[in-house]
Amino acid sequence: MIIDYTYFTGLLSIGLSPDTGAPSTTRDAEREKIEYYITVYEREYLRKILGENMCGEFIDYLNSEEDNVDKWEKLLALLSEKYSPIACYIFFKYIKEGNYSVTRVGTVTSADDDAVSPMVIQMRAWNDMVDMNKRVYQLLQADEYEGVRFDPCLLYTSPSPRDS
DSSP: OOOOGGGOSGGGOOOOOOOOSSOOHHHHHHHHHHHHHHHHHHHHHHHHHHOHHHHHHHHHHHHSSOOOOHHHHHHHHHHTSSSOHHHHHHHHHHHHHHTOEEETTEEEOOOOTTOOOTHHHHHHHHHHHHHHHHHHHHHHTSGGGTTOOOOGGGGOOOOOGGGO
């Protein structure tokens, strides 16, 4: 994995309690949940920016002991910045599904009348990811990345709900 739970602070905060050294079942469960999202959606993001074949090559590089493959190091540097496009993509997915809970009687949402839609923060995260993706896309246009299949949907911003 390129990122981990530490990327989900600040603008991408998911409410994980900071590590105080004291054991916390809730913190451990939330950390396990976001790590699972990372496992699933980091790879999905990589497939969308690289295409299936190049994604496989990049993942093989990440899992190898090989150092200094310049093209992959440049890509890794962009993707692992503290405010990462991968983290924004995962945050978007996490928040999208975070408003629902699965129970024995079905899927439910908050019964609280004051519950608000997560759409505003989802759109901010998506649009921030798109801005970073433009740099990633520009890098991937170099000849050394021949074979990349970048999903153009990752270059389109969402209109602000205030624009509607």
